Amino acid sequence: xxxxxxxxxxxxxxxxxxxxxxxxxxxxxxxxxxxxxxxxxxxxxxxxxxxxxxxxxxxxxxxxxxxxxxxxxxxxxxxxxxxxxxxxxxxxxxxxxxxxxxxxxxxxxxxxxxxxxxxxxxxxxxxxxxxxxxxxxxxxxxxxxxxxxxxxxxxxxxxxxxxxxxxxxxxxxxxxxxxxxxxxxxxxxxxxxxxxxxxxxxxxxxxxxxxxxxxxxxxxxxxxxxxxxxxxxxxxxxxxxxxxxxxxxxxxxxxxxxxxxxxxxxxxxxxxxxxxxxxxxxxxxxxxxxxxxxxxxxxxxxxxxxxxxxxxxxxxxxxxxxxxxxxxxxxxxxxxxxxxxxxxxxxxxxxxxxxxxxxxxxxxxxxxxxxxxxxxxxxxxxxxxxxxxxxxxxxxxxxxxx
Amino acid sequence: xxxxxxxxxxxxxxxxxxxxxxxxxxxxxxxxxxxxxxxxxxxxxxxxxxxxxxxxxxxxxxxxxxxxxxxxxxxxxxxxxxxxxxxxxxxxxxxxxxxxxxxxxxxxxxxxxxxxxxxxxxxxxxxxxxxxxxxxxxxxxxxxxxxxxxxxxxxxxxxxxxxxxxxxxxxxxxxxxxxxxxxxxxxxxxxxxxxxxxxxxxxxxxxxxxxxxxxxxxxxxxxxxxxxxxxxxxxxxxxxxxxxxxxxxxxxxxxxxxxxxxxxxxxxxxxxxxxxxxxxxxxxxxxxxxxxxxxxxxxxxxxxxxxxxxxxxxxxxxxxxxxxxxxxxxxxxxxxxxxxxxxxxxxxxxxxxxxxxxxxxxxxx
Numbered sequence: 073x074x075x076x077x078x079x080x081x082x083x084x085x086x087x088x089x090x091x092x093x094x095x096x097x098x099x100x101x102x103x104x105x106x107x108x109x110x111x112x113x114x115x116x117x118x119x120x121x122x123x124x125x126x127x128x129x130x131x132x133x134x135x136x137x138x139x140x141x142x143x144x145x146x147x148x149x150x151x152x153x154x155x156x157x158x159x160x161x162x163x164x165x166x167x168x169x170x171x172x173x174x175x176x177x178x179x180x181x182x183x184x185x186x187x188x189x190x191x192x193x194x195x196x197x198x199x200x201x202x203x204x205x206x207x208x209x210x211x212x213x214x215x216x217x218x219x220x221x222x223x224x225x226x227x228x229x230x231x232x233x234x235x236x237x238x239x240x241x242x243x244x245x246x247x248x249x250x251x252x253x254x255x256x257x258x259x260x261x262x263x264x265x266x267x268x269x270x271x272x273x274x275x276x277x278x279x280x281x282x283x284x285x286x287x288x289x290x291x292x293x294x295x296x297x298x299x300x301x302x303x304x305x306x307x308x309x310x311x312x313x314x315x316x317x318x319x320x321x322x323x324x325x326x327x328x329x330x331x332x333x334x335x336x337x338x339x340x341x342x343x344x345x346x347x348x349x350x351x352x353x354x355x356x357x358x359x360x361x362x363x364x365x366x367x368x369x370x371x372x373x374x375x376x377x378x379x380x381x382x383x384x385x386x387x388x389x390x391x392x393x394x395x396x397x398x399x400x401x402x403x404x405x406x407x408x409x410x411x412x413x414x415x416x417x418x419x420x421x422x423x424x425x426x427x428x429x430x431x432x433x434x435x436x437x438x439x440x441x442x443x444x445x446x447x448x449x450x451x452x453x454x455x456x457x458x459x460x461x462x463x464x465x466x467x468x469x470x471x472x473x474x
Numbered sequence: 475x476x477x478x479x480x481x482x483x484x485x486x487x488x489x490x491x492x493x494x495x496x497x498x499x500x501x502x503x504x505x506x507x508x509x510x511x512x513x514x515x516x517x518x519x520x521x522x523x524x525x526x527x528x529x530x531x532x533x534x535x536x537x538x539x540x541x542x543x544x545x546x547x548x549x550x551x552x553x554x555x556x557x558x559x560x561x562x563x564x565x566x567x568x569x570x571x572x573x574x575x576x577x578x579x580x581x582x583x584x585x586x587x588x589x590x591x592x593x594x595x596x597x598x599x600x601x602x603x604x605x606x607x608x609x610x611x612x613x614x615x616x617x618x619x620x621x622x623x624x625x626x627x628x629x630x631x632x633x634x635x636x637x638x639x640x641x642x643x644x645x646x647x648x649x650x651x652x653x654x655x656x657x658x659x660x661x662x663x664x665x666x667x668x669x670x671x672x673x674x675x676x677x678x679x680x681x682x683x684x685x686x687x688x689x690x691x692x693x694x695x696x697x698x699x700x701x702x703x704x705x706x707x708x709x710x711x712x713x714x715x716x717x718x719x720x721x722x723x724x725x726x727x728x729x730x731x732x733x734x735x736x737x738x739x740x741x742x743x744x745x746x747x748x749x750x751x752x753x754x755x756x757x758x759x760x761x762x763x764x765x766x767x768x769x770x771x772x773x774x775x776x777x778x779x780x781x782x783x784x785x786x787x788x789x790x791x792x793x794x795x796x797x798x799x800x801x802x803x804x805x806x807x808x809x810x811x812x813x814x815x816x817x818x819x820x821x822x823x824x825x826x827x828x829x830x831x832x833x834x835x836x837x838x839x
Contacts, residue, residue: 097509097630098625098627098629098630100508100632101623101625101632101634101638103636106636107634107636107637107638108636109636110635110636110637110659111635111636113661114635114636114659114660114661115635132639132654133637133639133656133659134807136659136661136662137661138661138664159807160639160654160656160807160817161639161654161656161807161814161817162807162813163807163808163813169672184806184807184808185807185808191672192672212779214808215779318779318783319783
């Protein structure tokens with residue numbers, strides 16, 4: 073007791089001395105919601121849970137997190153809303169560069185750029201998170217909704233992504249990925265796996281996008297060689313929204329009405345999906361050359377290979393293609409575009425079976441566009457692809473989050 | 475009470491006793507005090523904010539644009555300690571404190587004024603408005619950066635690790651500039667001061683060997699460099715012997731040298747071979763190697779809307795077709811460059827880079 077009293081006396085005489093030169097100590101400032109949230113993100117310690125209370129919280133500046141082992145948790149994606157409608161600074165809503173990160177049960181709305189960008193992080197869980205531009209499908213919307221890049225062990229579960237002018241759920245230059253139980257709607261690309269390896273994309277709904285699900289590999293990026301993605305048990309429905317990507321972006325080349333597009337990726341297994349009313353085509357397997365973009369990259373393989381499409385359900389679709397070669401095809405045949413479209417290009421010496429195997433897809437229709445010869449002689453016989461491939465292995469994440 | 479705490483309290487008492495005289499700054503080795511005055515970097519009275527004598531007011535040869543704010547920078551190395559030279563760069567000792575105070579000139583009615591850059595040794599409160607003071611502190615584990623924001627009364631600045639924002643109306647003879655002034659948060663400090671992404675360390679950008687090889691008022695004069703003053707203070711044993719970098723303000727030198735000096739200071743902290751912007755392979759710190767990597771006829775990688783529907787970073791003789799200039803001219807958060815540190819466009823910098831591109835020969839066809 074005596075010690076405590078002594079300390080108090082010391083402290084009080086000390087503060088008397090400190091303020092001796094000024095009249096009185098000015099009061100501490102009060103922090104706004106966004107300032108105190110950003111302060112929590114900066115001062116967080118590994119293991120901390122940062123709670124986002126119910127309500128719509130207006131933010132004017134992008135948030136950022138660089139501390140490992142943090143959970144950001146709201147009370148529900150319709151309840152805890154971070155609204156950036158008045159954002160004046162920052163190219164993202166929330167930028168994360170931290171391992172062992174969990175974000176769940178909240179929404180990020182109307183950011184000027186990307187909504188949730190996660191860069192160079194390992195063990196990332198995004199659960200029951202909604203990213204949305206609430207004004208609908210506008211070119212001025214931010215590019216990406218949920219956007220892990222150059223990251224690993226990523227689980228996206230129960231997410232909702234609406235209105236992105238590039239991709240709603242976009243995983244780029246990453247490895248070990250699960251995207252499941254999510255809904256992507258009114259984006260240019262609903263779900264896109266780009267320049268990535270080892271991904272499971274399953275039990276999602278992709279609807280009202282320009283293209284439902286894209287699996288791309290592009291040249292001239294630090295990470296490429298995209299392969300080993302399974303796309304299964306998804307509902308890919310009515311992806312016919314006119315392309316609203318800004319000029320010059322690769323996704324701007326995707327025709328409205330694309331169900332699933334595989335571009336230059338290898339070892340892709342597509343099964344158990346239901347395709348309905350995608351009015352360009354349900355499945356398109358194409359090389360990078362289809363973009364007609366020049367590239368100089370000796371390490372880049374522009375051709376898709378070892379694509380296995382089996383046990384899917386194909387309903388109506390291909391009725392109004394948004395692509396000149398496919399419109400010409402439709403005019404020539406008087407038929408809807410077939411369910412599965414392959415551009416027909418491959419490295420000389422390969423066989424059709426090296427590129428694409430089709431099995432147990434019911435009464436499926438198919439076309440080889442013969443794009444390498446100026447679409448001169450399209451063929452409709454799927455029997456050259458009547459083969460099977462070994463199933464790809466199930467993705468399991470190191471975090472055990474799945 | 476433990477002996478160590480007694481010593482701390484004793485030291486604080488001494489500080490308190492001498493606070494009304496010219497005590498040196500106080501280095502806080504671990505904690506960031508909530509009040510700027512706890513660092514004792516300045517003497518503040520009712521009329522003037524003056525750096526204490528132990529500090530050195532400095533100014534880099536080239537300066538980052540920050541919404542036309544005036545800046546007063548101080549450097550302090552604790553008594554008895556000395557910086558060393560490592561590969562020609564200054565390695566500051568633990569305990570070094572660098573400060574940068576941002577402020578605007580104000581008129582009698584209290585309006586903030588857009589004025590040419592001043593080189594002040596102290597700040598008169600009657601004719602200036604204090605915004606913030608940012609600190610860079612060299613601690614055992616490396617540099618830390620954090621901002622203090624001045625209160626309305628200009629009696630204290632408070633630690634704001636999350637930054638803050640404030641609407642500003644800046645008056646000038648040619649019109650008013652309305653904008654939001656942003657104080658960066660700690661993560662944003664690292665956005666510029668960590669030049670090797672993502673695992674590099676924070677370090678100063680202005681108080682470095684090349685930028686200090688210049689007079690305080692360079693390029694008006696260059697008689698005695700700030701390196702010389704550091705040596706005179708005993709803070710450095712020898713000169714790194716750099717040549718003074720070209721100043722973008724120096725109209726007597728080649729346009730290209732001026733433009734590249736400007737791009738280095740304003741862009742090179744991210745656009746360098748190890749920087750956060752290396753994914754774009756647009757290199758603006760002078761280490762570009764091939765001209766294409768300096769932007770000449772270089773297509774964008776992931777600029778999105780920031781490309782402004784244009785094809786190349788720099789098109790010779792066509793500044794209006796050059797993405798680099800487009801992004802300098804933008805004030806949209808998702809398009810503008812630099813991404814941080816400004817809300818306004820820097821017209822003088824735009825004019826300089828535009829003139830430089832305009833006289834470049836060749837074409838991208």
